[in-house]
Amino acid sequence: MRLRQLFLIISLAVVTMQLALAQGLNMTFPRVFKAGNSFSIQSSGNGKATLYIIGPGQVLKRDVQLGEMIFFQSASLSNSGHYLAVLVAGSEKKSGTFDIVPSSQPAELSFLAKPSRLPVDLKGGITGAVYVFDAYHNLIYTPALVSFELSSPGGSMQTKVLLTHDGAAWTGMDSTALQGTDRFVARMGDVSETRLVQQVPGDPCGLKMSAQQSGQQIQLATETVYDCRGNPVTDGTIVTFTESYHGTLWTVDVPIKRGFAEVEMPSINGAAISVASGIVLGNQIEWKR
Amino acid sequence: MVSQGRIFALLLAAVTIVLVVVGTVWPSPSxxxxxxxxxxxxxxxxxxxxxxxxxxxxxxxxxxxxxxxxxxxxxxxxxxxxxxxxxxxxxxxxxxxxxxxxxxxxxxxxxxxxxxxxxxxxxxxxxxxxxxxxxxxxxxxxxxxxWQIVKDPSVPPQIIPVNYLRWDVIYRGSEDDWGAQDVESPHVRIVDVHPVERAEGMMVLGELINEDVVPAYVSVTATLLSKHQSVIATEGSFDKISHLLLPKQVTPFLIRFPDVQLSDVESIRMTPLSALIAASADPVIEIENEQLHPSPDSSLTGQLANQSGQIVNVAHVLATFYDSAGQVVWVADKYLDHALLPQAPVPFEIHIPEDLSKKISSQRTVVATYSFGGYQ
Amino acid sequence: MLKSILIFCLAFNTVSSFGAGQASVRVEPANLHGSRPLQEQTETAVIRDYMQSWESFRAALEQNSALLLDQDFVGTAKEKLTDTIQQQALLGVSTHYMDREHDLQIVFYSPEGLSIEIVDKVQYDMQFLDKKRVITTQRMSARYIVILTPSEVRWRVRVFQTVPE
Missing domain, CATH: 3.10.450.100 (NTF2-like; domain 1)
Known part of the structure; x- marks a missing residue:
């Protein structure tokens, strides 16, 4: 009988203690933290508890003393996201949600620039898209100004300043009339990314060759080959010389070297000689010895 | 019973002796x-x-x-x-x-x-x-x-100046570095496609140009689609193409579909593939005395002359044949079985199907070359 | 592209012991601020691959197996989720996510075609276990910003991040 009374008294005491704890168990914290910053959670109640912070980007578990300020030093939570905090003391729980937001200071730009090589004088031929990240690789989704600059070796510069939407911004630029390597820069604050864009000559324009006797052969040579904007066509571009005489053909594919292409072919009186490069036709010569 | 066995044994011995004698006097070649x-x-x-x-x-x-x-x-x-x-x-x-x-x-x-x-x-x-x-x-x-020995032509001792032009490629690397710049693949374009039906099946002929300023390793894949847009077959050009194209160079291609009828095909999806490749602009090969011979024995003949100073080990001649309207009607090729020595012309002959020879009014020939150890 | 609102009802298999069921997927017409037009095939493929990434995400965080992320995640998203899984494994905890509703919209297709950005308002249940003891089960909602990039055969999630609603 006495044993029963003792058990009842102990049980009541435990229940009373738990009720007291439950009434006191709480935590307070701001709804939003900046990624990487230190922060604190104020707990209330008595005794020991376990604090869980749960999110797809991070999971933390910490034993805490209720009633004390729970301090998290900087970089404890660095991944932007929606988190759940759960404070557990025995069978009692208290939970709440908060958000970690990216730092507003950009640290990294993902700059997708295309193409790395294109013909000169192409409207809207170059595009650049940028995503802005903070030091913890969180996408900074609040609107911010990004500048795009395309500078050519000739000194011309195209600049556009744009506002990001959901962390992204994009622009289109024109290739200039001059061949060379352009610098394409995306910039936000002190952070910048550079891409090199090679502007290359277009198709040959006004392809012209001349012929002269060279021993038993004809020496055929083009003039310096330019595109329609006056850029010398890249060395290595194939020029095709064709000589035909009464249904017989002589053909040579010659690469341009040092600006022009040259070749020796049989010297046949009355032969027709033509020159072409890709789909561009040049002049034709009827050879007279 | 015993006597029958002896007779059989004697007969067997006699036949064996006869066969041995026959085999010795008139032996079989093997x-x-x-x-x-x-x-x-x-x-x-x-x-x-x-x-x-x-x-x-x-x-x-x-x-x-x-x-x-x-x-x-x-x-x-x-x-x-x-x-x-x-x-x-x-x-x-x-x-x-x-x-x-x-x-x-x-x-x-x-x-x-x-x-x-x-x-x-x-x-x-x-x-x-x-x-x-x-x-x-x-x-x-x-x-x-x-044996009528054919000696290789001897090239007179000389110095052939070659202004080397070469492209090398440095790629970005395999690590995932999103947004980082990489070198662009060469821009190539199919300039002509023409399906033909032959006794041996359907074929897709055409030409591909490298529009870029860098050399391209190219290949072409064709996918045949039925009326219901389902895939009938997919094939590549394999070796009926010049895989290395210098800037503005054009190659023909031929893709074979041995078991497909043209009437079953509603459309063709062409996929040109290109990749950057380290290459040299040399050697320069001249195609000499090129002639179309009408039927019978219709063929394209000519000679290849290596104008460079190094030996070309394997030469692959690819010819595109056009009708009077300039449309591709046939693509044929020939590997030369001997190396091309500098300045020494080597003849080639490409057979043309008899039924096509009447349609052909012009041709264009390109040469792909391979040198063991590469052209450095 | 400008078709009326699509409702996808995709059935998901889940290894979770709680709340198994279907997530409803609502796709708003794309509201692109990029220059590149979005083909219907691309849109379908991106949404399909994104929804599959949720399956991988759920399974990986439930089983604490980062390998399950390989197919659908890449770059920063994969690194961050892998870190979370390692933290969970170290602490002996696991998280069961069960997405209930997706309300998503494609907001950016970069002009060179190398990225697509999606905004997704997700309703989901989250059950958190410590040493297989359920600590909490919560109904939550979050607005996700997701960037997908193309790989050899599929779109993979590169950025997977929530934004305060």
Missing amino acids: AVAYVGGESLRSSTSTPEAVVENLGNDIRDQAWEKAYSSFANKAEFTEPEFVHDLKGYSPGLLTYATLNSFEVLPIHASAKEADVLLKLHWSTIVGASVTTRRVHVVRNGDRWEPE
């Missing part, structure tokens, strides 16, 4: 070969037989035996004979094996004969046929072949 004696292969009784022996020796790579059979062996050495057959410089036939051969008599008299020896080689790019005319002379009671 048996002679096994015991290392002369065989029918070594018969010298007819011009065809001696040329057949020669073909067998070439197939077996029994160079010493083949060389010793020649009546005119004093005119050349055994290595010269082997080089004549397989190339003085490494070429397509250097690593080829003789798959089979044909012996075709041309004419014969009591003292001499001429026989064609058609050699069917297995090479790294498929079958290759070379034909040699073998003169056979009678020497006593036996016939002996004479």
Whole structure:
């Protein structure tokens, strides 16, 4: 009988203690933290508890003393996201949600620039898209100004300043009339990314060759080959010389070297000689010895 | 019962003795070969037989035996004979094996004969046929072949200046670095596509141009689609294309669909593929004396001349044939079985199907070259 | 592109012992601020691959197996989720996510075609276990910003991040 009374008294005491704890168990914290910053959670109640912070980007578990300020030093939570905090003391729980937001200071730009090589004088031929990240690789989704600059070796510069939407911004630029390597820069604050864009000559324009006797052969040579904007066509571009005489053909594919292409072919009186490069036709010569 | 057994044993012994005698006096060719004696292969009784022996020796790579059979062996050495057959410089036939051969008599008299020896080689790019005319002379009671050695043209000692032009490529690397810049693949474009139906199946012909300023490694894939847009078949151009295209260079391509009828095909999806490749602008190959020959035996003939100073080990000639409207009607190719020495023209002949020859009014030829060790 | 609102009802298999069921997927017409037009095939493929990435995400965080992320995640998203899984494994905890509703919209297709950005309002249940003991089960909602990039055969999630609603 006495044993029963003792058990009842102990049980009541435990229940009373738990009720007291439950009434006191709480935590307070701001709804939003900046990624990487230190922060604190104020707990209330008595005794020991376990604090869980749960999110797809991070999971933390910490034993805490209720009633004390729970301090998290900087970089404890660095991944932007929606988190759940759960404070557990025995069978009692208290939970709440908060958000970690990216730092507003950009640290990294993902700059997708295309193409790395294109013909000169192409409207809207170059595009650049940028995503802005903070030091913890969180996408900074609040609107911010990004500048795009395309500078050519000739000194011309195209600049556009744009506002990001959901962390992204994009622009289109024109290739200039001059061949060379352009610098394409995306910039936000002190952070910048550079891409090199090679502007290359277009198709040959006004392809012209001349012929002269060279021993038993004809020496055929083009003039310096330019595109329609006056850029010398890249060395290595194939020029095709064709000589035909009464249904017989002589053909040579010659690469341009040092600006022009040259070749020796049989010297046949009355032969027709033509020159072409890709789909561009040049002049034709009827050879007279 | 016992006497019947004895009779049978005696009969068996007698038959065995008769067969041994027959086999010794008139041995089978294979048996002679096994015991290392002369065989029918070594018969010298007819011009065809001696040329057949020669073909067998070439197939077996029994160079010493083949060389010793020649009546005119004093005119050349055994290595010269082997080089004549397989190339003085490494070429397509250097690593080829003789798959089979044909012996075709041309004419014969009591003292001499001429026989064609058609050699069917297995090479790294498929079958290759070379034909040699073998003169056979009678020497006593036996016939002996004479080998007409074709020596490689000797190039006069000289210095050929070459202004090398070469492209090398540095890629970004394999690590995932999103947004980081990489070198752009060459821009290529299909400028003509034309499906044709032949007895051997459907084919897709066309031309591809490298529009870029850098060399491109190219290939083309065609996907045939039915009326319901389902895929009938997908094939690539394999070796019926010049895979390396310098800037503004054009290559023909031919894609075979052996089991497909053109009437089943509603549309064709063409996929040109290009990749950057380290390459040299040399060697320059001139195509000389190119001529279209009408039927019968319609063909394209010409000569390739290597204008550079280094040896081209394998040359692949690709010809595009056009009708009078300038449309591609056929693509054909030929690998040269010998290396191209500098300044030494080598003839080629590309067969054209008889039924197409009347449609053809012009052609365009390109040469793809391969040099062992590359052109550095 | 400008078709009316699509409702996808995709059935998901889940290894979770709680709340197994279907997530409803609502796709708003794309509201692109990029220059590149979005083909219907691309849109379908991106949404399909994104929804599959949720399956991988759920399974990986439930089983604490980062390998399950390989197919659908890449770059920063994969690194961050892998870190979370390692933290969970170290602490002996696991998280069961069960997405209930997706309301998503494609907001950016970069002009060179190398990225697509999606905004997704997700309703999901989250059950958190410590040593297989359920600590909490919560109904939550979050606005996700997701960037997908193309790989050899599929779109993979590169950025997977929530934004305060």
